[in-house]
Amino acid sequence: MTRTxxxxxxxxxxxxxxxxDNDMSWLLETALHERxxxxxxxxxRGVDTVLLGRTNYEGFHGWWPAVADDPAADPRSRDVSRWFDAVEKVVFSRTLTDATWSNARVARDPEATVEELREAPGRTISVFSSISVIRTLLAADLLDELRITRIPTVLGAGVPFWDGALPRSTWTTEEIQTIPTGAVVSLLHRA
Structure with a gap:
């Protein structure tokens, strides 16, 4: 059985x-909302391998480790911090040679690495917000599931997600949840 x-x-x-300028302030209200x-x-909690591009790896590594022991952090954030420290992390980069966060390693070829990971024992493999990795896996037909949180804010500029040509694919909506902030979380599976 292959992993998702x-x-x-x-x-x-x-x-x-x-x-x-990579501003993320527009999503904080939704990200911090209880639901x-x-x-x-x-x-x-169902993920035991996280895939990250270099930029997200550096950002997450610069933020999450300190949260585990921060008495001002809420308990859920401390739990995420501890989980993030323990989970297997694969960082895709052409420039990094070493990943210093615990249980992290650098890989060069997303397609070959993901195909290998899919066949290894374990639970879900997840890409956390790393656009370049998500696009690569979409193009290689290696994503089984998309969890998209759509915030009702028009930014007008920034880092576009749907940039460039991707091959045609069909997805089914498994679940939709509305957050009181107006955001919509959609869980999609490849048809």
Whole structure:
């Protein structure tokens, strides 16, 4: 039985994954909302391998390790921090030679690495917001599931998610959840 490869991404209404200068402030209200945070906690607990691009790896590594011991952090964030420290992390990069976060390693070829991981024992393999990795896996037909949180904000500029040509694919909607902030979380599976 092959493992499921899932991608988790938050997008603005106009399809941006980050605002100008990588601004992420527009998604904080939704990300911190109890219903969204609880849904994400249920999601990440089923994941035992995380795929990251270099930029997200550096950002997450710069933030999450310190949260585990921060008395000002909420208990759920401390749990995410501890989980993130323990989970297997595969960082796709052409420039990094070493990943210093615990249980992290650098890989060069997303397609070959994901095909190998799919056949290894384990639970869900997930890409956390790394656009380049998600696009690569979509193009290679290696994503089984998409979890998209759409925030009702028009950014007008920033880092577009749907940038470039991807091969045609068909998805089925498994679940839709509306967050009181107006965001919509969609769980899609490849048809």
């Amino acid at each position: 490869v899932s991608a988790n991404i938050t997008l603005s209404l106009d399809g941006f994954a980050a605002g100008p 969204c945070a609880a849904g994400f906690a249920g999601y990440y």
